[in-house]
Every structure is written in structure tokens, then in C-alpha cells.
Amino acid sequence: MHKDKEGIYAAVYDVVRCIPSGRVTSYGAIAAAIGAASGARLVGYAMNFSHNETPPVPAHRVVNSKGLLTGKFHFSPPELMAELLEAEGINVTDNKVQNFAAVFWNPLTELDINRVA
DNA sequence: CTTTTGACTACCT
DNA sequence: GAGGTAGCCAAAA
Numbered sequence: 001m002h003k004d005k006e007g008i009y010a011a012v013y014d015v016v017r018c019i020p021s022g023r024v025t026s027y028g029a030i031a032a033a034i035g036a037a038s039g040a041r042l043v044g045y046a047m048n049f050s051h052n053e054t055p056p057v058p059a060h061r062v063v064n065s066k067g068l069l070t071g072k073f074h075f076s077p078p079e080l081m082a083e084l085l086e087a088e089g090i091n092v093t094d095n096k097v098q099n100f101a102a103v104f105w106n107p108l109t110e111l112d113i114n115r116v117a
Numbered sequence: 118c119t120t121t122t123g124a125c126t127a128c129c130t
Numbered sequence: 131g132a133g134g135t136a137g138c139c140a141a142a143a
Contacts, residue, residue: 008140027125031139039139044124046140064125071124 008036009053012046015107016057022089023105024097026065033107047071060084067100 011034019025027043036042043062050057051074060081064070072081072095082092091098 031125036139038126038137040125041123041138042125042140045122047124050124059124062124065127069124074124 008034008039008042009046009049011035012043013050013053013057015111016047016050016059016062017055018107018111019058019061019105020110022103024061024063024067024085024090024100024103025105025107026063026067028065029104029107030062033111044071048074058084061088061105063097063100067097067104069095069097 012030015030015033016025026040027047028037028040030043031037031040034043047057047059047062050059059071060075061084062071069081069085069092072078075081082095085092085097090103097103
């Protein structure tokens with residue numbers, strides 16, 4: 001279901017869309033979930049195209065490893081990302097996700113990609 | 118086929 | 131503690 005011939009992009013979109021409401025994840029975590037652990041930048045690059053993808057992916061739920069809204073400037077209104085996150089129930093202050101560890105959603109663990117038999 | 122870029126991450130200064 | 135550089139992979143030009 002992941003890493004289809006479509007490319008890593010489809011895999012990224014798939015994982016991001018699997019992020020439950022009120023949760024956030026890091027690019028590196030997604031990259032690791034799709035098998036491109038070293039390609040965290042690829043995830044971000046894929047997110048750049050996510051605005052035109054269907055169904056649209058909740059890119060606002062994707063932050064960097066520090067919980068910082070690095071890509072907020074790529075949204076139509078940069079503040080939209082924080083607005084959406086707060087709408088999800090996540091506290092965002094100073095472009096940073098508060099209580100990041102609590103709202104962090106690990107695709108490797110929650111989504112159980114490894115499929116441990 | 119070579120070069121550039123990109124919403125990252127980690128290490129080093 | 132903060133800032134800068136290097137490394138990483140993948141896709142578009």
C-alpha cells in the first residue's frame with residue numbers, strides 16, 4: 001500500500017492522510033514510515049505538491065522534528081496552518097506546536113507500517 | 118545524463 | 131544556546 005510505482009509522493013500523501021485529527025507528525029517520521037528515512041526533505045518536497053493533490057493532504061499536521069511550523073509560509077495565509085492546528089485541538093504558539101510530544105503521531109507505531117506479523 | 122532545489126535532520130562551531 | 135554546514139534522497143529542468 002506504500003511506495004507504489006506512483007513514487008514516494010503517493011506514499012507520503014497516504015501516510016499524511018492517515019494522520020488522525022488532533023495529531024501531528026514530523027517529516028522524518030513520515031519518511032521513515034514510507035521507507036525513506038533519510039529522505040525527510042523528500043517528504044517536505046512532496047508536501048509542496050500536496051496542495052494540488054486529491055484528496056488534499058492535511059499538510060498542516062506535518063511539522064519538523066522540533067514541532068516548528070516550518071512550512072506555514074507555504075500556506076495561502078501562513079497563519080492558516082496554525083489556525084488549522086488549533087482547530088484540531090492543538091496548541092500552537094510562536095509557530096511551534098505546544099505539547100508536541102503529546103500530539104505527536106508516530107506512523108511507524110500508530111499506523112504499524114512494519115506489519116509485525 | 119548532469120545539475121539544482123527542497124515545507125529536513127544531525128553534527129559541529 | 132544559537133547559528134552554520136554537511137548529508138540525505140528524489141524529481142524536474
